[in-house]
């Protein structure tokens with residue numbers, strides 16, 4: 092272990108930080124795919140960003156501008172090629188792979204467009220999986236998963252396979268799975284992309300409710316202005332950089 096490495100048990104739970112705190116700070120972030128090769132793509136070209144705890148932020152921009160790449164960097168699903176990401180003042184460059192895995196599991200929730208649910212598991216099994224991975228007792232994990240699904244209006248679909256659920260219902264299972272560990276930051280890549288407008292509105296209202304009640308931070312990539320305007324502000328990207336930030340509120344309360 093190098094001197095800079097944070098010991099495993101010292102990695103704090105981000106949710107314990109104070110409300111006014113900057114939960115995510117990005118400085119000079121670069122990402123190059125296929126680095127040094129002839130097909131190198133410089134996908135992020137110096138991104139700086141600050142997000143406060145409880146913010147609900149949208150990221151918009153043309154296809155290929157780097158939105159998913161940025162989200163993957165924030166979620167630490169892939170390594171950056173330069174720059175720094177601080178989550179609640181922890182410089183994540185200093186975490187080992189093992190520490191990063193635990194940190195991601197405990198602090199970050201992911202909601203993708205294609206839901207990524209396991210079709211061989213029931214709804215409730217999909218939702219309890221992250222708790223089982225954290226070492227929860229199976230009875231407790233099951234109870235918590237049921238409670239959350241009931242809260243999301245899925246109480247009568249607990250034992251269905253995702254294949255037997257509508258798009259909106261699958262999305263609610265995916266949302267429950269992302270929320271079950273109570274992560275401080277929730278990342279969504281086109282989280283309503285495959286849903287019709289009524290279901291998208293329902294999911295967005297759900298996000299807003301969770302955001303207001305739990306002060307959980309949301310970062311949502313979307314092509315949809317309607318979705319973006321339900322966030323606190325919109326970060327616009329162009330060619331691997333942030334071009335400008337549009338501050339809300341966009342709607343009258």
Ligand SMILES: Nc1ncnc2c1ncn2[C@@H]1O[C@H](COP(=O)(O)OP(=O)(O)OP(=O)(O)O)[C@@H](O)[C@H]1O
Nearest residue numbers: 124125132134152153154155156157158159160161
């Ligand atoms: N795994 C990869 N290997 C090589 N290049 C990649 C990879 N992933 C993305 N890219 C390239 O990086 C750039 C940014 O891609 P990214 O997926 O972040 O765009 P995006 O803004 O999410 O686009 P969209 O709105 O179409 O989803 C694009 O030029 C893309 O071709």
Ligand SMILES: [Mg+2]
Nearest residue numbers: 158159160280
């Ligand atoms: Mg994308």
